[in-house]
Amino acid sequence: MKSVKLSTPALLLLPAFIVLAAVIIVPLVFSLYSSFTPFRLTKPDSLWVFIGFRNYVAVLSNWEFWIAFGRTVLLLTIALNAEMFLGLGLAMLVEKATRGQRILRTMMMFPMMFSPVLVGFQFKFLFNDNVGFVNNALQSLGLTDRAIPWLIDVNLAMVSIIIAEIWSSTSVFAILILAGLMAMPKDPIEAANVDGCTPWQTFRYVIWPYITPFALIAMTIRSLDVARAYDIVKIMTDGGPAKRTELLWTLIGRTAYGDARMGMANAMAYVAILLSILFTVYFFRKLAAARQQIGAEW
């Protein structure tokens, strides 16, 4: 019998393939399979009952799921845009600093160093209606005499979560955009000044096209992050009260572990991944266009 002999390149690549298969492909295929079963963590035998698309039909016709989906898109849109504007402003200010720029850059990264769980606890305390800092400050300043239910009110609860998200991640944008600003050649700006451009024109037509790819990379990274938002929300409101701040992953997390319905949760997760894919494709297209505009090769 002739033994199969692998070529040297294939042999060299084999360990990488095995590792990839073990840590990515196998869990993915397994979770995809389990989304077609009524798998409950407490009933291991249910993993072998195939129910076809029943979970998917249930997810797609579940109104609560779609509300959570819509709310996640809303959070993504508001948080990403706000982070982008604030990050851009911060990066431009830091870039202008002639002294102490390194210290400023390090300070700017502080929020990124906090674990999201800690950020969640910190903002949960800040926004606590009874002993929280925000309400106490507002009451002491005489701006209000009542306890504002930040984490309860139908609009304020989402606003509080968005503020926590923005605080923790604006620096991602700031750092990437700052890298863009620092890598940018200075001659086009000088040429624009000589040609008599206003500061706004210089920014809009010279600086912005250069830094757009950096901003879009930050957008892509953060869109994946926010679409998976869990830790901060879990700590601050856990999707409540009355599902007012329920996001995709708080819902999926509760279904998977609280309710032990892993099959259903996996089906939800696969539908939710669509959201991440959509945003990633959108930003990558934008990125390609932006790079073309500044003449870089894709």
Added chain:
Amino acid sequence: MKKLLCGVCAGVIALTLAQAGNAAELPGKFDGVTIDAKLIGGQQYEKLYERIGEWEKLTGAKVNILSKKNHFELDKEIKSDIATGSISWCVGSNHSSFAPQYPDIYTDLTPLVPAEELAAFVPNLIKASTLDGKLVMLPRAQFDVSALYYQKSLYQDEEKKTAFKAKYGYDLTPPDTWAQVTDQAEFFAAPPNFYGTQFAGKEEAINGRFYEMLVAEGGEYIDGEGKPSFNSEAGVRALDWFVKLYKDKVVPAGTTNYLWDDLGQGFASGSVALNLDWPGWATFFNDPKSSKIAGNVGVKVQPAGSSGKRTGWSGFHGFSVTESCANKEAAASLVWWLTNEDSQKLESAAGPLPSRTAVWEYNIEAAKGDAYKTEVLNAFQEASKNAFPVPPLAEWIEISNAVYPELQAAILGDKTSKEALDAAATKATEILEDAGKL
């Protein structure tokens, strides 16, 4: 008198001999055996685990603690173990609210523990630990039922007494019914600086509070046929209690986001008049280092609902032995050791309630001379007489997760109590149907 003394002496000797007799059987000898355990972790639980070393010395066995986590985390880990078929450990911490979720993994302890030892536990707790005829755990000295804590000074203020009597037509004394709690809470409330009362507002906590209020109003959570029946008139009355207090701003605005720690800290901050809470807080509330109301705390048996029945949602921690354990006798001996009289005396000295009758008596005796401790023990002993566990359903936590957002929706005014309870009952019914129970 002499006769009486002799009787007592004889009793003591008999008791000592009986204990010595038991000690010969238990803990037993298990040289070379290693018991893997998954235990609940946390400051308040650690003291007991120091006694494991002593058990190891006596039996010659070894205990290998695989994980120490809070119950929610431990629950996830156990579920993952069940899912992957890796229940290779022997002893696990358990809880009455979680136990029905794992019907098959724990063994029946009845044949492994002497009957007279089982008889030494509070009978209700042994009953609540028995699922489908199997005694799945032995309760440790972490029995939980709530009693009513209140600020004493509010009831000594003559001005308040007069004003209250004029308004409500009866004397201002610590409340005995939930209707009185409502009156008094509304009377004391002065938001945003002072609140009449408060309640846990999410997850199993609010569902549990609603459950006990429902029982006190004469309703049933699950009827005789196993169907959810909490959307009854009694259910609406029970939920309306929470809704009214929230609407009238008698409770803190953030209460639907509060869990036990927030409530404990809130009452200790001195900004709440009445607080239905667990025994574990008793010391904390009366300690000047942690509480602004130390020295001003009163404790009373939990109030009664309109049916005359008192609230009494209870839960308790315990230890279980797995069905797959290779040495069940050794594991059961460890479980017995952790729940025996000495262990319970040690654990309950810090405040938690024991699950053995003799330890109750011992604690009350030991508290003599300490007025606060005696008041606490008496109140909780009375409270524990009214205790009842959650319905023994594997789906209890799942039903809680489906019901609590609806309770919150009613409390926040998004739905009426009836609408919310109907929606919740539909979801709970679906869960039970999916599980093949209906």
